[in-house]
Each structure stands twice: as structure tokens, then as C-alpha cells.
Amino acid sequence: MSGKRKTTRVVLRLDNFGASAPALQAIAQLARAMEAELAARLVEDNRLLAALAFNAQPSADEASDASARHAERRLRALIESIATQSELAWSFDIVRCAGVMAAECTLHADDLLALALPEIERAMDVLREEISNGLARTSGVLLMPHAQPARNRPVVGMITDEAGLSRTVASCADLSASLRLPLSFVVVDDRDLFARVRAAAASHWSEAGAVALHAVPTAQLDILAAHVRSLRPKLVVWAPPPSWLKELLARPRLLREIGAPILLLGMESPSDKAA
Amino acid sequence: MSGAPSRPARLPASALRRRCDPASLGFGSTEELEPFDGLIGQERALEAIDLGARMDKAGFNLFVLGTRGSARHYTVGALVERYAEALPKPRDWIYVFNFAKPNQPRAIALPNGRAGALKAALDHVIDELLTSVPAVFDSDEYQTRRHALEEDARERQEKAFEALNERARTQHIAFLRTPTGFTFAPLVDGQVMKPEAFSALAEAERKAINLRIETLQKELSALLESVPRWERERRAKVRELDASFASVAVKAAMHEVSEAFADLPDIAAHLDAVTQDMIRRAGLFRAVAAAKGEETAPGTGIPDLVSDDEPRFRRYRVNLLVSNGSAKGAPIITEDNPSVGNLIGRIEHQAQMGALTTDFTLIRAGSLHRANGGFLMLDARRLLMEPLAWEALKRTLRSRRIAIEAPFEHSGVSGVVSLEPDPIPLSVKVVLVGDRTLYYMLADGDPDFRDLFKIAADFEDAAEWTDATAISLARLIATIAKREHLRPLSARAVARVIEEQSRDIEDTKRLSLHVSPLADLLREADFWAREAGHAIVDNVDVERAIEARERRQDRAPKLVQESIARGIVLIDTAGAKVGQINGLSVLTLGGYSFGKPSRITARVRVGSGQVIDIEREVELSGPLHSKGVLILSAFLSARYALDRPPSLHASLVFEQSYGGVDGDSASSAELYALLSALADVPIRQCFAVTGSVNQRGEVQAIGGVNHKIEGFFDVCRARGLDASHSVLIPSSNMQHLMLRADVVEAVAAGRFHIFPVTTIDEGIELLTGTPAGERGADGQFPEGTINRRIEERLVAFAEARRRYGMASDASDTGAR
Known part of the structure; x- marks a missing residue:
């Protein structure tokens, strides 16, 4: 991303529960737009292996192992097919660790963690941990919903405060240009902030067509999310400040309020954080 | 037989054709006539x-x-x-979809002219809904409510699982998802307890953990069982939401048409059913619009939302079966x-x-x-x-x-x-x-x-020829001419056409009402008038049309004439011969009729009273002809040698006839030939004869008299008319004479003659030049008469038969 450290890998966290093909294709498309490698990591949760010992079925271990191998083959073939179609550099590895520890096992500062969300999340606490860990260790977390929005929709940047402005505008501009999509910004209603967004957009945007700026007279996340959804975005980019991130993680439903893929950007450079 | 036979007088030319006087029609050309919209007769x-x-x-x-x-x-x-x-x-009739029984379309009647409006209105509604339904479902309001609904459903599940997870955690039990479902495992220090560690626990502790897990599993089962029900509830709510939004769009689109047809209960009921079905199936409009949304009408750039005939929308359309609006x-x-x-x-x-x-x-x-x-x-x-x-x-x-x-x-x-x-x-x-x-x-x-x-x-095929019917026919001719954009006809032309209508049915007292050939004649006359540069169709044009039509069809009669002229078909028109006469017949080919003379001969000898019809013997005669020959036998038996057994053997034949013969119009000719043979008196061959005969010797009317006369006339004219050539016709056929102009002219000039006869005696006198003779008070015919000679011959035959004791034809030895 311009002016920023380049994302080298989009790490796609997979598990044996699978993921929807449209979501995976959308992630691959984004990886291509970022000129990053698609690094698929199949996490085999150690906790499950332990828990299966309590299963009443005597052959559960064997069945579970066979099932895992089958899921692995299927996912590998799917990723290979999608990556080949997208002419994308790709890798596929199996990571064995406790689920919540996967981030530590697999992620680097220049990575972008991609999570394909199930239609109904039944392990919300796990998701919260993964988002938190991802934002702490990578340049961002991409939350890809089960269903994909239609084509030719805009990339929408959510600007909620000064801190995330520059990164959000830059990322949005890059992705919008790469994906050849319109660009819009939804800005929390603050005159100065709005002016800065306008200036930042002007400096980053060199493509044909205007950038749409929408001021929303509220600082409530759900109202903001509803406004973003009304734009039917193809992708939402947001660098949430800590307070908002806390709210988001407390109410993961807000992720779906937007009704589109969300790229959550870390507030600071991961390398800075590491330092 | 009563009274002496009178010698028939030849017919004057004026009796051979009924003329229509143009002056009697009372107009100059058909342009002056009012159209005729009635019927004649x-x-x-x-x-x-x-x-x-x-x-x-x-x-x-x-x-x-x-x-x-x-x-x-x-x-x-x-x-x-x-x-x-x-x-x-x-009334108008339409078929509409039967929403209750789809394979039994409903037929509904509407006041005339309203079915078309209904059809157009419903077509318009479909087009409108293709735009408005997607728009309604695309609205923020719908999207928001749909999203909220979906989210409520998801949140309900997520919360339930999260609550279960939380309860498990408080009991130090891990709630884990596996590819095959959910499972619980005991936790120790936040980690799943290893099986060996679990085994090492005291029995009571293990039981307690197992009990907790069992309780949680029951809760999980209950939760999982609820999920499908929640999903059903979600779908029902989505349907309800969709229906409420679709209802807005559909009712708005249907409002106008429902109002317009509210006075028709059947239509109103159908429109209600259409409305409800459209609401239920609103997704169809969204799907079709989405599929067609990218397509545009050629050259317009306008989205082609007007479905040509999208089969899934047909249930809402109207099949306009009958419209009587106009x-x-x-x-x-x-x-x-x-x-x-x-x-x-x-x-x-x-x-x-x-x-x-x-x-x-x-x-x-x-x-x-x-x-x-x-x-x-x-x-x-x-x-x-x-x-x-x-x-x-x-x-x-x-x-x-x-x-x-x-x-x-x-x-x-x-x-x-x-x-x-x-x-x-x-x-x-x-x-x-x-x-x-x-x-x-x-x-x-x-x-x-x-x-x-x-x-x-x-x-009726014909109407009586009166002045009134002639005028009516003239107006009909004028009407046809106008309708067909033909030239007007002069009074002379109309008169000629009227005469042709009479000739068409061979009846001087009636006019043919066959309009089709009449119209054809008018068209052809108009053609010849145009060729001749005439502004109106005159009688010469009509005449030419008639001649042209005759010429187009006269190949067969010409061949017959030629055969006779070349002596291939033997017909004598001069001299006199015993037992030979010229009969007349009519041939009809493809609707065209023409007369043809035929030689009929008779031979007699002693026999057992049989008159042999050779045509019948070889099965070339029809029943009417056979009947005519049997009548001859009856006539002979009843008139001559009444006190003697019939002892005649006669044979009759149509010479050179290779096809069939039917009808009794030649029976008088056959009788004349037979009488000539019996009397041994020759018949003058300049005569031709037509007419049927009954047992009393009366000559009866026949059909086709004009064609028959004209057929013989043509043969004679080819050989040269010498004022002797004549035709005998039944007197009762005089009213049918509508002869060609050339025949009439020849008669007027005395070069051809037509004699009407009433009885056989009149005819035989003309043909032989010998009196027929009438039985006297002594019961005998006068000496030198035809009848006397015949009777004497028959008596001679009877005597000969008695003398020789002939019993059957097999031993016949007599001669003519």
C-alpha cells in the first residue's frame, strides 16, 4: 500500500469446517490486488484432538483423522484452483496448535490475516480472540462474510477519528485503483475531520472519477454501520480506534451490520508495535 | 290412336330463340341502374x-x-x-389461469370491448412490476428490515451458543466445535484435560464431571433441535416481510385495473387471485428483472424489461379468445x-x-x-x-x-x-x-x-323470364359490374347476357340464376371491351366473350365433326335408307356440352317377339336407355297384329358407339328405324331425330335439345346445307329452343328446318314421306300406309312362325 509497508502475504486461516468458495475467491482477488502471496494455513486444533478422547465412539480417532485428511485434500485443491485462476502466488500448510494460538504460530508483521466467516458464528469467543491477535500481530484483519456483494460496488473507507485517517485513505485508494472500483468515504460528522479526509483523498486519488464523501452525524457505531451498508460496498476499510475496537469485539454482530467484507487496519504499524 | 296425324309445320326462325329487346329494359347503360341487393325469384x-x-x-x-x-x-x-x-x-370471452386448478383454465365473459382493455392492463402491470418490485426490494427500508430480521435470527443462535459456552466454561467444561458436530471436554487450567489425567481423577469427581457434561449435552441437544425451528421462523418472517413489501408494489400496480373492472364480479375475483399470487411470487419479478437487467432493447439503450413472453408470467396474462369490441x-x-x-x-x-x-x-x-x-x-x-x-x-x-x-x-x-x-x-x-x-x-x-x-x-336455379325479372337481372348485372370494377354495360349487352342466361338453362320461359358463370361472362366481356377500346361493354363484346368461351372448349366437338366429315364416323345426311336414322345425343365433358349425331339402325326377322337392344346385350346401355327400348316393344305389341302372337325378332344398335349410351331421348329415333325396317320403307337421311316415346306413341320432351340441333346443324353445314336438312324435336321442347344465331339464320333463310312432332305417326310421315295411316272402321290400316305395311309384315312373320312351328329363337330361319 502506498506510503506504507507492503503486505507480503494474505494469510488465510482455514479449519476443517471449510469455507465458502465465493469468500475464498474474494480473498484471492484482494490478495492479487495487493500483489501479495495467498498463504493458506489449515489450523488443526489440538484441543479438539484432546476432547475427542471423551467421545464415546471407540474409532473416533481414526475417523477424525480420516476426516481431517479428507478436508485437507479438499481445501488444498480448492485453494490451488482459486489461486491458479487468479494467477496468484500461493502456499498451503497445515498448522497444528490450539486454535487461539494459531496467530502466534503463523503470523508476521507484514501479513494480512484473512478470516472467512461462517454464516452463523457458533464460537464467537474464538473469533474475538483471532481478531484481537490478528490486529496485534499483522497489518490488518480481513473479515470475509459467507455471501459476497454484487460487483461494481464501491470500496468504502470508514473514518472515525484522526488516528486512522491516513492509513485508511491510502489503503482505500490503493485497493480501489487495483480493483477498479469506485471509492467512497463515510466520515463521522466532524468538520475538521471531513476536511482532512477530503485533502487526504485528493492527495492519494489519481484515478478517473470523483471520490464520494459522506458525513454521518453520529458517533454511534451501529448507525455508522447502517450508513455504510446503505452504500452497498464491495469492501469496507476501517482502522478502528481502541475504544471502537472494544465495542466491535463485544458486539461482533456489528461486523455483519455492514453486510460486506471488512478490512480492519491496525492503528499502528505492526513493526512499530513490535519495537 | 285418335284422329289422323297432322303434318307438322316447320318452325319459323322466330320460334327458335327468345330475344330480349334492349328497348324493353328501359336504360342506356348499367350506370343508370340502382344496385340490386335483393334476390330474384x-x-x-x-x-x-x-x-x-x-x-x-x-x-x-x-x-x-x-x-x-x-x-x-x-x-x-x-x-x-x-x-x-x-x-x-x-360478449367478449377470455381464458385466464385457474389458480385453484391449473390444468382447468377459466373462461370468463366480459361486456364486449372490455377484454382487450383487461389484457392490455395486465400486460402493463407485468411490465410495471418488473421495474417496481425489484425497486421495492432494493430500497433501503427493505434492505434494513431484511438485514435486521436476518441478524435477529443469527443473533438468536449465536447468543444461545454463546450462553451454552459460557455455562460450560463456568463449570470448567470446554465447548468445542468439531467437523462432525459439537463436543464437551473437561478443562483444567484453561486447557482441555488429557484423558490420562481424567482417568486419574477420583471416581466421584469423574462422575461429577460426566454428569455436568451430560447435562450440557442435553442442553446442546435441545439447542440444536431448536435451530431448525428458528430457521423456519426466520423464513416465515422473511416471507412475511417480502409479502408486505411486494404487496405495496403489486397493489399499487393492480389498483387501476382492479378499479376499472370492479363492476365485473368474475374479473374482480380473478384479479384478487392474480394479486395474491403476484405477492406470493414476487421473487419471480426480481429474478426475471435481474436476468434481463443487463440486456437492452436493440438500438435504444433502454433496459429491455418488457418481457416478450416470459413463460413464468403467463399465468397473469389474459388469453383474449374473442373480442367483439369493434x-x-x-x-x-x-x-x-x-x-x-x-x-x-x-x-x-x-x-x-x-x-x-x-x-x-x-x-x-x-x-x-x-x-x-x-x-x-x-x-x-x-x-x-x-x-x-x-x-x-x-x-x-x-x-x-x-x-x-x-x-x-x-x-x-x-x-x-x-x-x-x-x-x-x-x-x-x-x-x-x-x-x-x-x-x-x-x-x-x-x-x-x-x-x-x-x-x-x-x-331456385332459375326464375321465370318476365319483364320484371329481366330488369332485376339487369340490375344484378349492374351491381356485379360495379363491384368488380368492370365497365358499364349497354342495354344491348345486357339483353344479350339475359338471353345467354336463358340459353344456359335451355328454357325460353326462365332465366338462370347462376351468378358465378354470369359474373365470368361479364368479366370476359369487359376484357374484350377493353381490348377493343370500348368505354362501355356492348353486345359485340358479350358475343365475343361467348364465342371465345365456346372456342376454348370446342376441341372435342371439332374432333367429332372432323371424324364425321372424313367418313370415319358414318353419318348420312342425304339419300334414304331402310331401318337407318340419325339420332342425336349430347356429350358432356368437363361441364361443357355439345350435340353429336349417331347412326341408329334396326334389323327385323321372324322371331318370338323380342326386340334386342344390342347396347344392352353388351352392357353398354344405361337403365333409362334399356327402358326406352322396352317401351318400343310394348308400343309394337299394343298397336300391330293384335290377334297374332308376337313373332318379331328385331335388333337395334347405335352404330360406332364405343362408350355407354343412356337416357331415353333416342327412343323415338329407334322406333322410327324399327318401323322403317318393318315397313321396308326408307328414311330420308337428311333428317335427324330426338325425343323419347311412350307406349302410346306420343313423343315426349328431352333435354339438351339446343345442343342436339346444333350438333346436327354443324355436320350438315360442313357438308353444305341444301334446304332438306331438318331435325325432328318433340313439340313440348319448343319452349326450350334458344338456338345459336347461325342456326336461326339458316332456318330464316330456309336452308335448315326444325319440325316439332307430337306423335310417332307425325314423325314417320315426315321421315319417309309416306302416310302413317289410321286404323279404319274395319280395323285395318289403309292400303299403302306405313302402318298397313308394318302390320302386314308382322302378320306374315306370325304366319311364318306358325307354319314352321318355330318354338324358340334357336330355330329361327326367317329373313327380313
Whole structure:
């Protein structure tokens, strides 16, 4: 991303529960737009292996192992097919660790963690941990919903405060240009902030067509999310400040309020954080 | 026999053709005449049509009888039109989808002219909904509410799982998802307890953990069992939401049409059903609009949202079966191709993916539908030639309702699943037009016919030739000329046409009412007038048209004439011969008739009273001819040698006749030949004879007298008319003489003669120049008469037979 450290890998966290093909294709498309490698990591949760010992079925271990191998083959073939179609550099590895520890096992500062969300999340606490860990260790977390929005929709940047402005505008501009999509910004209603967004957009945007700026007279996340959804975005980019991130993680439903893929950007450079 | 035979007088030229005086017509050209819209001499038929057209009871359909070319179709059509105009316009009929029983389309009647509006309105509604339904579902309001609804459902599940997770955690139990489902495991220090560690626990502790896990599993089971129910509830709410939004769009689109047809209960009920179905199936409009949204109408750039015929929308459309909006009164439908499908309608099918499918929009109206409330005109012959059509028509008329069914369905042959459209009540007056043979055949052979066609309108072929009918015919000629954009005709031309109408039926007292040949003659006369540069059609043009028509058809008579002229066919027109006479016959080829002389000869000898008809012996004679010959035998037996047993053996033959002979018009000629042979008196060959004879020796009228005379005239003229050539005709045929102009001229010049005869005695006197003779008080014919000679010959035969004891023909030895 311009002016920023380049994302080298989009790490796609997979598990044996699978993921929807449209979501995976959308992630691959984004990886291509970022000129990053698609690094698929199949996490085999150690906790499950332990828990299966309590299963009443005597052959559960064997069945579970066979099932895992089958899921692995299927996912590998799917990723290979999608990556080949997208002419994308790709890798596929199996990571064995406790689920919540996967981030530590697999992620680097220049990575972008991609999570394909199930239609109904039944392990919300796990998701919260993964988002938190991802934002702490990578340049961002991409939350890809089960269903994909239609084509030719805009990339929408959510600007909620000064801190995330520059990164959000830059990322949005890059992705919008790469994906050849319109660009819009939804800005929390603050005159100065709005002016800065306008200036930042002007400096980053060199493509044909205007950038749409929408001021929303509220600082409530759900109202903001509803406004973003009304734009039917193809992708939402947001660098949430800590307070908002806390709210988001407390109410993961807000992720779906937007009704589109969300790229959550870390507030600071991961390398800075590491330092 | 009573009274001495009078010598017949030759007919004057004036008696050979009835002239129509142009001056008597009272106009210069047909331009001066008012169009003729009536009928000439058809009072009986008119009365029948009037009754048939006005009688509104079942079965009073019309059968119009008459010969071809009498313009019955046109005439009856014009007449029926007057009645139809006075009748009210019938209702419109539509077929619509039956939402309760999809394979039984509903038939609904509307006041005339309103069905088209309904169809257009519903087509418009569909087009409108293709835009408005997607727009409604695309609105922020819908999207927000739908999203909230979906989120509520998701959140409900997520919260339930999270609560279970939380309860498990508080009990130090891990709630884990596996690819095959959920599982619980004991936790120690936040990690799943290893199996060996669990085994090492005290029995009571293990039991407690297992109990907790078991309780949680029960909760999980209950939760998982609830998920499908929640999903059903979610779907129901989505449906409800969709319906509420669709309802807004659909009701808005349907409002206008519902208002417009609120006065028609059946239509209002149908529109309600359409509205409800559209609301239920609103997704269809969204899907079709989405599929077509990217397409644009060629060259317009406008989204092509107007579906041509999207099959899934057909259930909302209207099949406009019959529209009487623009009608003036009741309809008059003429069906030229009365097949079953064309009569009672049909259900068409479309091939889709190799299978035949259909729906109510593919129901096609038949002519009975279109004529419902009015008149349906059919040609009886065409109707009867169409398989199953006659039965279908009768079935429909009997039941008084039109039930469309697949062909052969009623016979159980059809194997295709099809529709069963509502039958439509029928009130129609069927007018069958056919010839008399057909009428009588149906009346005798079909028991239903008389019940269904109670009115017979019998069209006359000819009308009496009076001044009034001549004027009417002249006006009809003027009407045809105007209708056909022909030149006007002069009075002379009309007079010539009128004469031709009389000649057409060979009757000086009547005029043919065959309009078709009359119209053809007028067209041809107009052609020759144009060729000649005449502004109006004159009698010369008519004459030329008649001559041209004769010339086009006279190949066969010319060949006959040529054969006679070259001596191939032996016909004597001079001299005198015993037992030989020129008979006259008429040949008809392809509707064209011409006269032909034939040599008839007779030979006699002693025998057992038989007159042998050689034609009959070789089965070349028809029954009428045979009858005529048997009458000769009866005549001879009854007149001569009454006290002697019949002892004659005679043979009669049409010389050089290689086809069949029928009719009795030559029976007088045969009798003359026989009498000549018996009397041994020669017949003058300059004569030709026609006429039938009865047992009393009276000569009776025959047909084709003009052609017969003209046929002999042509032969004689080719050889040179010498004032001796004559034709004997029955006196009763004098009224039929409408001879060609050249024949009339020859008679006027004394070069050809026509003699009317009443009896055989008159004829034989003319033919032989010998008196026939009348039986005197002594019971004998006078000496030197024909009859005396015949009787003496027959007595001689009887004597010879007695003398030689002849018992049978096998031992005959006599000679002529």
C-alpha cells in the first residue's frame, strides 16, 4: 500500500469446517490486488484432538483423522484452483496448535490475516480472540462474510477519528485503483475531520472519477454501520480506534451490520508495535 | 290412336330463340341502374332464411340448398348481415389461469370491448412490476428490515451458543466445535484435560464431571433441535416481510385495473387471485428483472424489461379468445377450412427441452367461438370432408357449449396430458351451404341432421323470364359490374347476357340464376371491351366473350365433326335408307356440352317377339336407355297384329358407339328405324331425330335439345346445307329452343328446318314421306300406309312362325 509497508502475504486461516468458495475467491482477488502471496494455513486444533478422547465412539480417532485428511485434500485443491485462476502466488500448510494460538504460530508483521466467516458464528469467543491477535500481530484483519456483494460496488473507507485517517485513505485508494472500483468515504460528522479526509483523498486519488464523501452525524457505531451498508460496498476499510475496537469485539454482530467484507487496519504499524 | 296425324309445320326462325329487346329494359347503360341487393325469384328461400335467422330456439340452424355457382354463399351472407346488424354485440370471452386448478383454465365473459382493455392492463402491470418490485426490494427500508430480521435470527443462535459456552466454561467444561458436530471436554487450567489425567481423577469427581457434561449435552441437544425451528421462523418472517413489501408494489400496480373492472364480479375475483399470487411470487419479478437487467432493447439503450413472453408470467396474462369490441352487431363468421381445430378451437403446444408443453395462453379460438352470438357459415361439402368435423359440430350444437379438447381425445386415443378449459356457452346460428344431393343424403342418413338443421332454404336455379325479372337481372348485372370494377354495360349487352342466361338453362320461359358463370361472362366481356377500346361493354363484346368461351372448349366437338366429315364416323345426311336414322345425343365433358349425331339402325326377322337392344346385350346401355327400348316393344305389341302372337325378332344398335349410351331421348329415333325396317320403307337421311316415346306413341320432351340441333346443324353445314336438312324435336321442347344465331339464320333463310312432332305417326310421315295411316272402321290400316305395311309384315312373320312351328329363337330361319 502506498506510503506504507507492503503486505507480503494474505494469510488465510482455514479449519476443517471449510469455507465458502465465493469468500475464498474474494480473498484471492484482494490478495492479487495487493500483489501479495495467498498463504493458506489449515489450523488443526489440538484441543479438539484432546476432547475427542471423551467421545464415546471407540474409532473416533481414526475417523477424525480420516476426516481431517479428507478436508485437507479438499481445501488444498480448492485453494490451488482459486489461486491458479487468479494467477496468484500461493502456499498451503497445515498448522497444528490450539486454535487461539494459531496467530502466534503463523503470523508476521507484514501479513494480512484473512478470516472467512461462517454464516452463523457458533464460537464467537474464538473469533474475538483471532481478531484481537490478528490486529496485534499483522497489518490488518480481513473479515470475509459467507455471501459476497454484487460487483461494481464501491470500496468504502470508514473514518472515525484522526488516528486512522491516513492509513485508511491510502489503503482505500490503493485497493480501489487495483480493483477498479469506485471509492467512497463515510466520515463521522466532524468538520475538521471531513476536511482532512477530503485533502487526504485528493492527495492519494489519481484515478478517473470523483471520490464520494459522506458525513454521518453520529458517533454511534451501529448507525455508522447502517450508513455504510446503505452504500452497498464491495469492501469496507476501517482502522478502528481502541475504544471502537472494544465495542466491535463485544458486539461482533456489528461486523455483519455492514453486510460486506471488512478490512480492519491496525492503528499502528505492526513493526512499530513490535519495537 | 285418335284422329289422323297432322303434318307438322316447320318452325319459323322466330320460334327458335327468345330475344330480349334492349328497348324493353328501359336504360342506356348499367350506370343508370340502382344496385340490386335483393334476390330474384327466391321467395321460398327468403322465407326460410328469415325464419331461421330470427328463430332463437335450439336446432333452428339453416341448410341452404342450391346448385353451385348460384352465389348462395354471397347472397346468404348479405342477407344474414342484415339480421346480424340488428342483433346485440355478443360478449367478449377470455381464458385466464385457474389458480385453484391449473390444468382447468377459466373462461370468463366480459361486456364486449372490455377484454382487450383487461389484457392490455395486465400486460402493463407485468411490465410495471418488473421495474417496481425489484425497486421495492432494493430500497433501503427493505434492505434494513431484511438485514435486521436476518441478524435477529443469527443473533438468536449465536447468543444461545454463546450462553451454552459460557455455562460450560463456568463449570470448567470446554465447548468445542468439531467437523462432525459439537463436543464437551473437561478443562483444567484453561486447557482441555488429557484423558490420562481424567482417568486419574477420583471416581466421584469423574462422575461429577460426566454428569455436568451430560447435562450440557442435553442442553446442546435441545439447542440444536431448536435451530431448525428458528430457521423456519426466520423464513416465515422473511416471507412475511417480502409479502408486505411486494404487496405495496403489486397493489399499487393492480389498483387501476382492479378499479376499472370492479363492476365485473368474475374479473374482480380473478384479479384478487392474480394479486395474491403476484405477492406470493414476487421473487419471480426480481429474478426475471435481474436476468434481463443487463440486456437492452436493440438500438435504444433502454433496459429491455418488457418481457416478450416470459413463460413464468403467463399465468397473469389474459388469453383474449374473442373480442367483439369493434363489431357492428352480431358476428358473421365464414369458415373456409372447417377442420375440427378451426371449428371448436384447439390447444397448441410448444416444444421445450424436447417435451411438449402448453398453458392456457395457447388455447386458440375456433370459428364457433368467434361466431358465438351470431352466425357461422360453412360449406357443407368441405365440412363433411374434414375428419371428425361434422361430429364435433353436431356434438357442440347439441350440448350448446364449446368444449375444446385435444383431437381424438374423445375417442381415448390422445396420450398427451393437456388442459381442460372451461366450456363456453354457445348460442350460434349455423348456416350450412350445400347442394341438394348432400342435403337429402344427410336428411336420410343422419338422424341428428333434421334435429339440428330444421330450416332448409332451397334456392331456385332459375326464375321465370318476365319483364320484371329481366330488369332485376339487369340490375344484378349492374351491381356485379360495379363491384368488380368492370365497365358499364349497354342495354344491348345486357339483353344479350339475359338471353345467354336463358340459353344456359335451355328454357325460353326462365332465366338462370347462376351468378358465378354470369359474373365470368361479364368479366370476359369487359376484357374484350377493353381490348377493343370500348368505354362501355356492348353486345359485340358479350358475343365475343361467348364465342371465345365456346372456342376454348370446342376441341372435342371439332374432333367429332372432323371424324364425321372424313367418313370415319358414318353419318348420312342425304339419300334414304331402310331401318337407318340419325339420332342425336349430347356429350358432356368437363361441364361443357355439345350435340353429336349417331347412326341408329334396326334389323327385323321372324322371331318370338323380342326386340334386342344390342347396347344392352353388351352392357353398354344405361337403365333409362334399356327402358326406352322396352317401351318400343310394348308400343309394337299394343298397336300391330293384335290377334297374332308376337313373332318379331328385331335388333337395334347405335352404330360406332364405343362408350355407354343412356337416357331415353333416342327412343323415338329407334322406333322410327324399327318401323322403317318393318315397313321396308326408307328414311330420308337428311333428317335427324330426338325425343323419347311412350307406349302410346306420343313423343315426349328431352333435354339438351339446343345442343342436339346444333350438333346436327354443324355436320350438315360442313357438308353444305341444301334446304332438306331438318331435325325432328318433340313439340313440348319448343319452349326450350334458344338456338345459336347461325342456326336461326339458316332456318330464316330456309336452308335448315326444325319440325316439332307430337306423335310417332307425325314423325314417320315426315321421315319417309309416306302416310302413317289410321286404323279404319274395319280395323285395318289403309292400303299403302306405313302402318298397313308394318302390320302386314308382322302378320306374315306370325304366319311364318306358325307354319314352321318355330318354338324358340334357336330355330329361327326367317329373313327380313
